[in-house]
Amino acid sequence: MKTSRLTSNDRAVLLGSRLFANLPAPAAEAVLEGATISRHEAQDVLFHQGDAIEHVFFVVSGLVRLYGTGKGGREADIAVFPRGALFGEKAVFLDQRATAHAQAVHPSIIAKLDGPRLCRLVREEADVAWALLELLCRHGQMTEKRLAEDRLLTAPQRVANYILGQCPGDSPAFTFRLPFQKNVLAGKLGLAPEALSRAFSTLRQSGVIVKGRLIEIRDREALERF
Amino acid sequence: MKTSRLTSNDRAVLLGSRLFANLPAPAAEAVLEGATISRHEAQDVLFHQGDAIEHVFFVVSGLVRLYGTGKGGREADIAVFPRGALFGEKAVFLDQRATAHAQAVHPSIIAKLDGPRLCRLVREEADVAWALLELLCRHGQMTEKRLAEDRLLTAPQRVANYILGQCPGDSPAFTFRLPFQKNVLAGKLGLAPEALSRAFSTLRQSGVIVKGRLIEIRDREALERF
DNA sequence: GTGGTGAGTTGACCTTGGTCAAAAGCTCAT
DNA sequence: ATGAGCTTTTGACCAAGGTCAACTCACCAC
Numbered sequence: 001m002k003t004s005r006l007t008s009n010d011r012a013v014l015l016g017s018r019l020f021a022n023l024p025a026p027a028a029e030a031v032l033e034g035a036t037i038s039r040h041e042a043q044d045v046l047f048h049q050g051d052a053i054e055h056v057f058f059v060v061s062g063l064v065r066l067y068g069t070g071k072g073g074r075e076a077d078i079a080v081f082p083r084g085a086l087f088g089e090k091a092v093f094l095d096q097r098a099t100a101h102a103q104a105v106h107p108s109i110i111a112k113l114d115g116p117r118l119c120r121l122v123r124e125e126a127d128v129a130w131a132l133l134e135l136l137c138r139h140g141q142m143t144e145k146r147l148a149e150d151r152l153l154t155a156p157q158r159v160a161n162y163i164l165g166q167c168p169g170d171s172p173a174f175t176f177r178l179p180f181q182k183n184v185l186a187g188k189l190g191l192a193p194e195a196l197s198r199a200f201s202t203l204r205q206s207g208v209i210v211k212g213r214l215i216e217i218r219d220r221e222a223l224e225r226f
Numbered sequence: 227m228k229t230s231r232l233t234s235n236d237r238a239v240l241l242g243s244r245l246f247a248n249l250p251a252p253a254a255e256a257v258l259e260g261a262t263i264s265r266h267e268a269q270d271v272l273f274h275q276g277d278a279i280e281h282v283f284f285v286v287s288g289l290v291r292l293y294g295t296g297k298g299g300r301e302a303d304i305a306v307f308p309r310g311a312l313f314g315e316k317a318v319f320l321d322q323r324a325t326a327h328a329q330a331v332h333p334s335i336i337a338k339l340d341g342p343r344l345c346r347l348v349r350e351e352a353d354v355a356w357a358l359l360e361l362l363c364r365h366g367q368m369t370e371k372r373l374a375e376d377r378l379l380t381a382p383q384r385v386a387n388y389i390l391g392q393c394p395g396d397s398p399a400f401t402f403r404l405p406f407q408k409n410v411l412a413g414k415l416g417l418a419p420e421a422l423s424r425a426f427s428t429l430r431q432s433g434v435i436v437k438g439r440l441i442e443i444r445d446r447e448a449l450e451r452f
Numbered sequence: 453g454t455g456g457t458g459a460g461t462t463g464a465c466c467t468t469g470g471t472c473a474a475a476a477g478c479t480c481a482t
Numbered sequence: 483a484t485g486a487g488c489t490t491t492t493g494a495c496c497a498a499g500g501t502c503a504a505c506t507c508a509c510c511a512c
Binding site: 133143146 | 293294295296300302303304305315316319320325326348349350352355356358359360362363364365366367369370371372373374376377378379416
Protein backbone atom coordinates (compact mmCIF):
# COMPACT_ATOMS: atom_id res chain seq x y z
CA MET A 1 0.00 0.00 0.00
CA LYS A 2 1.37 3.36 -0.99
CA THR A 3 0.02 6.78 -0.22
CA SER A 4 -0.18 9.79 -2.50
CA ARG A 5 -2.16 12.93 -3.22
CA LEU A 6 -5.43 13.08 -5.12
CA THR A 7 -5.38 13.06 -8.89
CA SER A 8 -7.94 15.15 -10.69
CA ASN A 9 -9.83 11.99 -11.51
CA ASP A 10 -10.00 11.05 -7.86
CA ARG A 11 -11.35 14.51 -7.09
CA ALA A 12 -14.00 14.13 -9.75
CA VAL A 13 -15.21 10.81 -8.33
CA LEU A 14 -15.34 12.25 -4.84
CA LEU A 15 -17.16 15.41 -5.83
CA GLY A 16 -19.63 13.40 -7.88
CA SER A 17 -20.60 11.13 -4.99
CA ARG A 18 -23.72 11.40 -2.93
CA LEU A 19 -22.00 13.05 0.01
CA PHE A 20 -20.86 16.01 -2.05
CA ALA A 21 -23.94 16.26 -4.22
CA ASN A 22 -25.58 19.05 -2.24
CA LEU A 23 -22.44 20.53 -0.80
CA PRO A 24 -21.38 24.00 -2.00
CA ALA A 25 -18.00 23.93 -3.71
CA PRO A 26 -16.02 25.70 -0.99
CA ALA A 27 -17.28 23.31 1.68
CA ALA A 28 -16.48 20.35 -0.55
CA GLU A 29 -12.99 21.66 -1.13
CA ALA A 30 -12.52 22.09 2.60
CA VAL A 31 -13.48 18.46 3.20
CA LEU A 32 -11.01 17.25 0.59
CA GLU A 33 -8.18 19.38 1.92
CA GLY A 34 -5.43 17.13 3.14
CA ALA A 35 -7.00 13.96 1.78
CA THR A 36 -4.67 11.22 0.62
CA ILE A 37 -5.04 8.27 -1.70
CA SER A 38 -3.98 4.70 -1.23
CA ARG A 39 -4.10 1.71 -3.56
CA HIS A 40 -4.88 -1.77 -2.37
CA GLU A 41 -4.74 -5.21 -3.92
CA ALA A 42 -7.69 -7.56 -3.70
CA GLN A 43 -7.73 -9.23 -0.26
CA ASP A 44 -5.75 -6.42 1.36
CA VAL A 45 -7.01 -5.63 4.82
CA LEU A 46 -7.53 -1.90 5.29
CA PHE A 47 -7.98 -2.12 9.02
CA HIS A 48 -8.81 -4.62 11.69
CA GLN A 49 -11.37 -4.54 14.43
CA GLY A 50 -9.81 -2.66 17.32
CA ASP A 51 -7.47 -0.56 15.17
CA ALA A 52 -7.38 3.15 15.87
CA ILE A 53 -9.00 4.95 12.96
CA GLU A 54 -7.88 8.43 12.10
CA HIS A 55 -9.42 8.69 8.66
CA VAL A 56 -12.76 8.45 7.05
CA PHE A 57 -12.49 6.13 4.06
CA PHE A 58 -13.95 6.69 0.64
CA VAL A 59 -14.04 4.14 -2.18
CA VAL A 60 -12.80 5.91 -5.30
CA SER A 61 -12.82 2.64 -7.20
CA GLY A 62 -12.95 -1.03 -6.40
CA LEU A 63 -14.96 -2.72 -3.67
CA VAL A 64 -14.54 -3.01 0.08
CA ARG A 65 -16.29 -5.26 2.54
CA LEU A 66 -16.75 -4.62 6.24
CA TYR A 67 -17.02 -7.75 8.32
CA GLY A 68 -17.01 -9.07 11.85
CA THR A 69 -15.50 -12.31 13.10
CA GLY A 70 -16.76 -14.99 15.44
CA LYS A 71 -15.25 -18.09 16.94
CA GLY A 72 -13.20 -20.32 14.71
CA GLY A 73 -12.46 -17.48 12.32
CA ARG A 74 -15.99 -17.40 10.93
CA GLU A 75 -16.68 -14.14 9.15
CA ALA A 76 -19.92 -12.24 8.56
CA ASP A 77 -20.25 -9.27 6.26
CA ILE A 78 -21.74 -6.16 7.77
CA ALA A 79 -21.66 -4.10 4.60
CA VAL A 80 -20.18 -4.06 1.12
CA PHE A 81 -19.09 -0.68 -0.20
CA PRO A 82 -18.98 0.03 -3.94
CA ARG A 83 -17.40 3.02 -5.61
CA GLY A 84 -18.61 6.24 -4.07
CA ALA A 85 -19.31 4.87 -0.60
CA LEU A 86 -17.94 6.25 2.62
CA PHE A 87 -17.05 4.20 5.67
CA GLY A 88 -15.25 4.42 8.99
CA GLU A 89 -17.14 7.60 9.81
CA LYS A 90 -18.83 6.18 12.89
CA ALA A 91 -15.58 5.25 14.58
CA VAL A 92 -14.10 8.64 13.73
CA PHE A 93 -17.01 10.70 15.01
CA LEU A 94 -17.32 8.70 18.21
CA ASP A 95 -13.56 8.70 18.62
CA GLN A 96 -13.59 4.94 18.98
CA ARG A 97 -11.56 2.11 17.58
CA ALA A 98 -12.81 0.16 14.58
CA THR A 99 -15.68 -2.14 15.45
CA ALA A 100 -15.09 -4.39 12.45
CA HIS A 101 -12.55 -5.40 9.83
CA ALA A 102 -12.37 -3.87 6.37
CA GLN A 103 -10.94 -5.67 3.37
CA ALA A 104 -10.57 -4.80 -0.29
CA VAL A 105 -12.52 -7.29 -2.37
CA HIS A 106 -11.25 -5.96 -5.67
CA PRO A 107 -8.13 -3.94 -6.38
CA SER A 108 -9.21 -0.63 -4.94
CA ILE A 109 -8.34 3.03 -4.77
CA ILE A 110 -9.25 4.49 -1.43
CA ALA A 111 -9.31 8.15 -0.45
CA LYS A 112 -8.66 8.91 3.19
CA LEU A 113 -10.15 12.05 4.60
CA ASP A 114 -8.53 13.48 7.67
CA GLY A 115 -10.73 12.53 10.64
CA PRO A 116 -10.08 15.34 13.13
CA ARG A 117 -10.33 17.87 10.34
CA LEU A 118 -13.69 16.49 9.31
CA CYS A 119 -14.94 16.61 12.89
CA ARG A 120 -13.94 20.25 13.02
CA LEU A 121 -15.68 20.98 9.74
CA VAL A 122 -18.88 19.39 11.00
CA ARG A 123 -18.93 21.89 13.82
CA GLU A 124 -18.04 24.83 11.64
CA GLU A 125 -19.90 24.19 8.41
CA ALA A 126 -23.61 23.52 8.73
CA ASP A 127 -23.68 22.14 5.17
CA VAL A 128 -21.09 19.53 5.96
CA ALA A 129 -22.91 18.55 9.12
CA TRP A 130 -26.14 18.17 7.23
CA ALA A 131 -24.59 16.14 4.45
CA LEU A 132 -23.08 13.75 6.94
CA LEU A 133 -26.29 13.53 8.89
CA GLU A 134 -28.11 12.47 5.76
CA LEU A 135 -25.39 9.99 4.93
CA LEU A 136 -25.59 8.44 8.37
CA CYS A 137 -29.35 8.22 8.12
CA ARG A 138 -29.10 6.37 4.83
CA HIS A 139 -26.49 4.00 6.22
CA GLY A 140 -28.62 3.38 9.25
CA GLN A 141 -31.66 2.61 7.17
CA MET A 142 -29.76 0.22 4.95
CA THR A 143 -28.46 -1.65 7.94
CA GLU A 144 -31.86 -1.80 9.59
CA LYS A 145 -33.37 -3.04 6.37
CA ARG A 146 -30.80 -5.77 6.13
CA LEU A 147 -31.39 -6.79 9.72
CA ALA A 148 -35.12 -7.09 9.09
CA GLU A 149 -34.50 -9.00 5.85
CA ASP A 150 -32.21 -11.46 7.57
CA ARG A 151 -34.86 -12.19 10.13
CA LEU A 152 -37.86 -12.30 7.83
CA LEU A 153 -36.78 -13.73 4.51
CA THR A 154 -35.51 -17.08 3.31
CA ALA A 155 -32.48 -17.36 1.09
CA PRO A 156 -34.37 -17.30 -2.24
CA GLN A 157 -36.44 -14.35 -1.04
CA ARG A 158 -33.33 -12.39 -0.12
CA VAL A 159 -31.85 -13.10 -3.50
CA ALA A 160 -35.08 -12.13 -5.27
CA ASN A 161 -35.03 -8.93 -3.27
CA TYR A 162 -31.49 -8.16 -4.27
CA ILE A 163 -32.26 -8.75 -7.92
CA LEU A 164 -35.30 -6.50 -7.78
CA GLY A 165 -33.17 -3.85 -6.11
CA GLN A 166 -30.84 -3.90 -9.12
CA CYS A 167 -33.68 -3.55 -11.56
CA PRO A 168 -34.45 -0.17 -13.06
CA GLY A 169 -37.88 1.46 -13.01
CA ASP A 170 -40.65 -0.90 -13.85
CA SER A 171 -39.73 -2.97 -16.86
CA PRO A 172 -41.29 -6.43 -16.57
CA ALA A 173 -38.15 -8.13 -17.91
CA PHE A 174 -34.51 -7.14 -17.85
CA THR A 175 -30.91 -8.29 -17.65
CA PHE A 176 -27.97 -7.14 -15.60
CA ARG A 177 -24.45 -8.09 -14.66
CA LEU A 178 -23.42 -8.83 -11.10
CA PRO A 179 -20.85 -6.23 -10.07
CA PHE A 180 -18.84 -8.88 -8.19
CA GLN A 181 -18.36 -12.61 -7.74
CA LYS A 182 -21.21 -14.71 -6.40
CA ASN A 183 -18.94 -15.33 -3.52
CA VAL A 184 -19.25 -11.73 -2.47
CA LEU A 185 -22.97 -11.55 -3.09
CA ALA A 186 -23.41 -14.56 -0.83
CA GLY A 187 -21.52 -12.80 1.95
CA LYS A 188 -23.49 -9.61 1.48
CA LEU A 189 -26.75 -11.52 1.79
CA GLY A 190 -25.54 -13.48 4.80
CA LEU A 191 -25.47 -16.80 2.97
CA ALA A 192 -22.93 -19.51 2.32
CA PRO A 193 -21.95 -19.60 -1.38
CA GLU A 194 -23.67 -22.98 -1.72
CA ALA A 195 -26.90 -21.54 -0.37
CA LEU A 196 -26.75 -18.71 -2.89
CA SER A 197 -26.27 -21.19 -5.68
CA ARG A 198 -29.26 -23.19 -4.53
CA ALA A 199 -31.33 -20.06 -4.17
CA PHE A 200 -30.60 -19.18 -7.78
CA SER A 201 -31.66 -22.58 -8.94
CA THR A 202 -34.87 -22.29 -6.91
CA LEU A 203 -35.55 -18.97 -8.62
CA ARG A 204 -35.16 -20.54 -12.04
CA GLN A 205 -38.76 -21.64 -11.77
CA SER A 206 -39.71 -17.98 -11.38
CA GLY A 207 -38.00 -16.96 -14.58
CA VAL A 208 -34.52 -16.06 -13.36
CA ILE A 209 -31.80 -17.22 -15.68
CA VAL A 210 -28.21 -17.08 -14.49
CA LYS A 211 -25.26 -17.43 -16.82
CA GLY A 212 -22.04 -16.64 -15.07
CA ARG A 213 -22.41 -13.12 -13.80
CA LEU A 214 -25.27 -12.37 -16.15
CA ILE A 215 -28.72 -12.39 -14.58
CA GLU A 216 -31.79 -12.40 -16.76
CA ILE A 217 -35.26 -11.78 -15.36
CA ARG A 218 -38.16 -12.86 -17.51
CA ASP A 219 -41.03 -12.27 -15.14
CA ARG A 220 -40.73 -9.53 -12.60
CA GLU A 221 -44.14 -10.30 -11.15
CA ALA A 222 -43.19 -13.84 -10.27
CA LEU A 223 -40.08 -12.59 -8.53
CA GLU A 224 -42.03 -10.12 -6.44
CA ARG A 225 -44.49 -12.79 -5.45
CA PHE A 226 -41.75 -15.04 -4.18
CA MET B 227 -53.77 8.57 22.81
CA LYS B 228 -53.99 12.14 24.02
CA THR B 229 -51.55 14.92 23.47
CA SER B 230 -50.40 17.53 25.95
CA ARG B 231 -47.49 19.77 26.87
CA LEU B 232 -44.38 18.69 28.73
CA THR B 233 -44.49 18.44 32.50
CA SER B 234 -41.38 19.42 34.41
CA ASN B 235 -40.68 15.76 35.00
CA ASP B 236 -40.79 15.06 31.27
CA ARG B 237 -38.34 17.91 30.73
CA ALA B 238 -36.02 16.47 33.33
CA VAL B 239 -35.98 13.06 31.67
CA LEU B 240 -35.31 14.59 28.29
CA LEU B 241 -32.56 16.88 29.47
CA GLY B 242 -30.94 14.04 31.37
CA SER B 243 -30.76 11.76 28.31
CA ARG B 244 -27.72 11.10 26.23
CA LEU B 245 -28.74 13.42 23.41
CA PHE B 246 -28.82 16.44 25.68
CA ALA B 247 -25.88 15.48 27.86
CA ASN B 248 -23.38 17.69 26.05
CA LEU B 249 -25.82 20.24 24.75
CA PRO B 250 -25.66 23.76 26.18
CA ALA B 251 -28.88 24.74 27.92
CA PRO B 252 -30.13 27.25 25.33
CA ALA B 253 -29.70 24.75 22.50
CA ALA B 254 -31.48 22.10 24.54
CA GLU B 255 -34.34 24.47 25.23
CA ALA B 256 -34.59 25.27 21.56
CA VAL B 257 -34.89 21.59 20.70
CA LEU B 258 -37.66 21.12 23.26
CA GLU B 259 -39.59 24.15 22.11
CA GLY B 260 -42.92 23.04 20.77
CA ALA B 261 -42.53 19.45 21.88
CA THR B 262 -45.66 17.59 22.89
CA ILE B 263 -46.32 14.54 25.00
CA SER B 264 -48.52 11.58 24.31
CA ARG B 265 -49.42 8.58 26.42
CA HIS B 266 -49.87 5.12 25.00
CA GLU B 267 -51.15 1.84 26.32
CA ALA B 268 -49.19 -1.34 25.92
CA GLN B 269 -49.68 -2.71 22.36
CA ASP B 270 -50.58 0.71 20.95
CA VAL B 271 -49.08 1.25 17.54
CA LEU B 272 -47.32 4.62 17.32
CA PHE B 273 -46.94 4.51 13.59
CA HIS B 274 -46.96 2.06 10.74
CA GLN B 275 -44.50 1.46 7.97
CA GLY B 276 -45.31 3.93 5.24
CA ASP B 277 -46.82 6.56 7.54
CA ALA B 278 -45.65 10.12 7.10
CA ILE B 279 -43.55 11.05 10.10
CA GLU B 280 -43.45 14.64 11.20
CA HIS B 281 -41.95 14.16 14.63
CA VAL B 282 -38.89 12.69 16.20
CA PHE B 283 -39.96 10.41 19.03
CA PHE B 284 -38.44 10.22 22.46
CA VAL B 285 -39.24 7.60 25.10
CA VAL B 286 -39.86 9.48 28.34
CA SER B 287 -40.94 6.29 30.03
CA GLY B 288 -42.04 2.85 28.96
CA LEU B 289 -40.71 0.76 26.11
CA VAL B 290 -41.16 0.87 22.36
CA ARG B 291 -40.24 -1.67 19.74
CA LEU B 292 -39.54 -0.98 16.09
CA TYR B 293 -40.33 -3.87 13.79
CA GLY B 294 -40.74 -4.88 10.19
CA THR B 295 -43.23 -7.32 8.75
CA GLY B 296 -42.94 -10.09 6.20
CA LYS B 297 -45.38 -12.40 4.52
CA GLY B 298 -48.09 -13.92 6.60
CA GLY B 299 -47.85 -11.20 9.22
CA ARG B 300 -44.50 -12.40 10.54
CA GLU B 301 -42.77 -9.69 12.54
CA ALA B 302 -39.10 -9.05 13.22
CA ASP B 303 -37.82 -6.53 15.72
CA ILE B 304 -35.36 -4.02 14.41
CA ALA B 305 -34.76 -2.25 17.69
CA VAL B 306 -36.19 -1.95 21.19
CA PHE B 307 -36.07 1.50 22.74
CA PRO B 308 -35.99 1.93 26.50
CA ARG B 309 -36.50 5.18 28.41
CA GLY B 310 -34.24 7.90 27.08
CA ALA B 311 -34.02 6.61 23.52
CA LEU B 312 -34.81 8.57 20.40
CA PHE B 313 -36.30 7.16 17.24
CA GLY B 314 -37.88 8.20 13.98
CA GLU B 315 -35.02 10.60 13.35
CA LYS B 316 -33.87 8.91 10.14
CA ALA B 317 -37.22 9.24 8.43
CA VAL B 318 -37.49 12.87 9.52
CA PHE B 319 -34.04 13.90 8.34
CA LEU B 320 -34.39 12.14 5.03
CA ASP B 321 -37.93 13.43 4.66
CA GLN B 322 -39.18 9.91 4.04
CA ARG B 323 -42.05 7.84 5.28
CA ALA B 324 -41.56 5.40 8.13
CA THR B 325 -39.60 2.33 7.08
CA ALA B 326 -40.97 0.22 9.92
CA HIS B 327 -43.73 -0.05 12.50
CA ALA B 328 -43.43 1.21 16.07
CA GLN B 329 -45.41 -0.20 18.94
CA ALA B 330 -45.49 0.50 22.66
CA VAL B 331 -44.52 -2.63 24.54
CA HIS B 332 -45.30 -1.16 27.95
CA PRO B 333 -47.57 1.73 28.81
CA SER B 334 -45.40 4.58 27.59
CA ILE B 335 -45.01 8.31 27.68
CA ILE B 336 -43.62 9.61 24.43
CA ALA B 337 -42.32 13.07 23.70
CA LYS B 338 -42.65 14.24 20.12
CA LEU B 339 -40.18 16.80 18.90
CA ASP B 340 -41.18 18.89 15.97
CA GLY B 341 -39.40 17.47 12.91
CA PRO B 342 -39.04 20.47 10.62
CA ARG B 343 -37.97 22.59 13.57
CA LEU B 344 -35.28 20.06 14.46
CA CYS B 345 -34.03 20.02 10.87
CA ARG B 346 -33.74 23.77 11.02
CA LEU B 347 -31.89 23.64 14.30
CA VAL B 348 -29.40 21.15 12.93
CA ARG B 349 -28.47 23.67 10.27
CA GLU B 350 -28.34 26.59 12.68
CA GLU B 351 -26.85 25.14 15.82
CA ALA B 352 -23.60 23.27 15.43
CA ASP B 353 -24.03 21.72 18.88
CA VAL B 354 -27.34 20.21 17.93
CA ALA B 355 -25.92 18.87 14.70
CA TRP B 356 -23.02 17.30 16.51
CA ALA B 357 -25.21 15.74 19.18
CA LEU B 358 -27.41 14.15 16.54
CA LEU B 359 -24.42 13.01 14.55
CA GLU B 360 -23.12 11.18 17.58
CA LEU B 361 -26.51 9.72 18.27
CA LEU B 362 -26.82 8.43 14.73
CA CYS B 363 -23.36 6.92 14.91
CA ARG B 364 -24.24 5.06 18.08
CA HIS B 365 -27.49 3.81 16.58
CA GLY B 366 -25.65 2.70 13.48
CA GLN B 367 -23.06 0.82 15.46
CA MET B 368 -25.69 -0.93 17.54
CA THR B 369 -27.50 -2.05 14.44
CA GLU B 370 -24.33 -3.24 12.75
CA LYS B 371 -23.37 -5.12 15.88
CA ARG B 372 -26.73 -6.83 15.95
CA LEU B 373 -26.47 -7.75 12.29
CA ALA B 374 -23.07 -9.34 12.87
CA GLU B 375 -24.33 -11.13 15.96
CA ASP B 376 -27.30 -12.55 14.11
CA ARG B 377 -25.03 -13.96 11.48
CA LEU B 378 -22.26 -15.23 13.72
CA LEU B 379 -23.77 -16.42 16.96
CA THR B 380 -26.10 -19.24 17.94
CA ALA B 381 -29.09 -18.62 20.17
CA PRO B 382 -27.34 -19.44 23.45
CA GLN B 383 -24.38 -17.29 22.43
CA ARG B 384 -26.63 -14.33 21.71
CA VAL B 385 -28.32 -14.74 25.05
CA ALA B 386 -24.97 -15.05 26.83
CA ASN B 387 -23.90 -11.88 25.08
CA TYR B 388 -26.98 -10.04 26.17
CA ILE B 389 -26.51 -11.11 29.76
CA LEU B 390 -22.88 -10.00 29.75
CA GLY B 391 -23.97 -6.68 28.30
CA GLN B 392 -26.20 -6.14 31.32
CA CYS B 393 -23.48 -6.97 33.75
CA PRO B 394 -21.63 -4.18 35.47
CA GLY B 395 -17.84 -3.79 35.49
CA ASP B 396 -16.02 -7.00 36.16
CA SER B 397 -17.64 -8.83 39.03
CA PRO B 398 -17.35 -12.58 38.44
CA ALA B 399 -20.89 -13.19 39.71
CA PHE B 400 -24.00 -11.02 39.75
CA THR B 401 -27.74 -10.87 39.52
CA PHE B 402 -30.09 -8.65 37.56
CA ARG B 403 -33.71 -8.29 36.60
CA LEU B 404 -34.89 -8.36 33.02
CA PRO B 405 -36.41 -4.98 32.21
CA PHE B 406 -39.16 -6.65 30.16
CA GLN B 407 -40.88 -9.95 29.46
CA LYS B 408 -38.89 -12.80 27.95
CA ASN B 409 -41.21 -12.42 25.04
CA VAL B 410 -39.68 -9.08 24.26
CA LEU B 411 -36.14 -10.22 24.84
CA ALA B 412 -36.71 -13.04 22.38
CA GLY B 413 -37.86 -10.56 19.76
CA LYS B 414 -34.93 -8.27 20.41
CA LEU B 415 -32.51 -11.16 19.93
CA GLY B 416 -34.27 -12.38 16.83
CA LEU B 417 -35.48 -15.61 18.41
CA ALA B 418 -38.79 -17.34 18.89
CA PRO B 419 -39.78 -17.35 22.58
CA GLU B 420 -39.31 -21.12 22.66
CA ALA B 421 -35.77 -20.75 21.38
CA LEU B 422 -34.98 -18.23 24.10
CA SER B 423 -36.32 -20.60 26.69
CA ARG B 424 -34.14 -23.40 25.38
CA ALA B 425 -31.14 -21.13 25.22
CA PHE B 426 -31.60 -20.31 28.90
CA SER B 427 -31.76 -23.94 29.80
CA THR B 428 -28.61 -24.61 27.77
CA LEU B 429 -26.88 -21.83 29.69
CA ARG B 430 -27.83 -23.40 33.00
CA GLN B 431 -24.81 -25.65 32.65
CA SER B 432 -22.67 -22.50 32.49
CA GLY B 433 -23.96 -21.19 35.78
CA VAL B 434 -26.92 -19.10 34.66
CA ILE B 435 -29.92 -19.42 36.94
CA VAL B 436 -33.21 -17.98 35.78
CA LYS B 437 -36.15 -17.45 38.12
CA GLY B 438 -38.90 -15.51 36.45
CA ARG B 439 -37.31 -12.24 35.41
CA LEU B 440 -34.41 -12.67 37.79
CA ILE B 441 -31.16 -13.77 36.18
CA GLU B 442 -28.30 -14.97 38.32
CA ILE B 443 -24.81 -15.47 36.93
CA ARG B 444 -22.47 -17.61 38.99
CA ASP B 445 -19.54 -17.87 36.62
CA ARG B 446 -18.87 -15.02 34.28
CA GLU B 447 -15.89 -16.81 32.75
CA ALA B 448 -18.00 -19.74 31.65
CA LEU B 449 -20.46 -17.39 30.00
CA GLU B 450 -17.75 -15.59 28.08
CA ARG B 451 -16.34 -18.86 26.88
CA PHE B 452 -19.68 -19.93 25.48
C1' DG C 453 -60.51 -22.92 47.67
C1' DT C 454 -61.75 -22.77 42.17
C1' DG C 455 -61.40 -21.40 37.81
C1' DG C 456 -59.38 -18.38 34.41
C1' DT C 457 -55.83 -16.08 32.02
C1' DG C 458 -51.44 -15.31 30.21
C1' DA C 459 -46.42 -16.24 30.49
C1' DG C 460 -43.11 -19.63 30.03
C1' DT C 461 -41.46 -24.32 29.25
C1' DT C 462 -41.05 -28.76 27.10
C1' DG C 463 -41.55 -32.19 23.47
C1' DA C 464 -42.07 -33.73 18.70
C1' DC C 465 -41.49 -32.62 14.28
C1' DC C 466 -39.86 -30.31 10.17
C1' DT C 467 -37.70 -26.71 7.36
C1' DT C 468 -33.78 -23.98 6.45
C1' DG C 469 -29.45 -23.48 5.58
C1' DG C 470 -24.48 -24.68 7.02
C1' DT C 471 -20.69 -28.01 6.06
C1' DC C 472 -17.91 -31.17 3.63
C1' DA C 473 -16.63 -33.49 -0.47
C1' DA C 474 -16.69 -34.20 -5.18
C1' DA C 475 -17.67 -32.82 -9.78
C1' DA C 476 -18.13 -29.36 -13.32
C1' DG C 477 -17.01 -25.01 -15.56
C1' DC C 478 -13.93 -20.93 -16.40
C1' DT C 479 -9.73 -18.30 -17.19
C1' DC C 480 -5.36 -17.85 -18.14
C1' DA C 481 -0.46 -18.77 -19.06
C1' DT C 482 2.22 -21.73 -21.37
C1' DA D 483 -4.98 -27.35 -26.97
C1' DT D 484 -3.31 -28.43 -22.12
C1' DG D 485 -3.19 -28.21 -17.55
C1' DA D 486 -3.31 -25.34 -13.15
C1' DG D 487 -5.99 -22.95 -10.20
C1' DC D 488 -9.97 -20.74 -9.39
C1' DT D 489 -15.18 -20.26 -8.81
C1' DT D 490 -19.51 -22.40 -8.90
C1' DT D 491 -22.60 -26.20 -8.67
C1' DT D 492 -24.44 -30.45 -6.90
C1' DG D 493 -25.18 -34.07 -3.56
C1' DA D 494 -25.39 -36.01 1.06
C1' DC D 495 -25.58 -35.07 5.60
C1' DC D 496 -26.31 -32.53 9.89
C1' DA D 497 -27.44 -29.00 13.31
C1' DA D 498 -29.95 -24.93 14.59
C1' DG D 499 -33.94 -23.12 15.27
C1' DG D 500 -39.02 -22.33 13.79
C1' DT D 501 -43.69 -24.21 14.60
C1' DC D 502 -47.43 -26.39 16.84
C1' DA D 503 -49.40 -28.47 20.72
C1' DA D 504 -49.58 -29.81 25.35
C1' DC D 505 -48.45 -28.80 29.88
C1' DT D 506 -46.88 -26.12 34.02
C1' DC D 507 -46.88 -22.22 36.79
C1' DA D 508 -47.94 -17.86 38.79
C1' DC D 509 -51.22 -14.58 39.61
C1' DC D 510 -55.79 -12.79 40.18
C1' DA D 511 -60.81 -12.55 40.71
C1' DC D 512 -64.51 -14.54 42.56
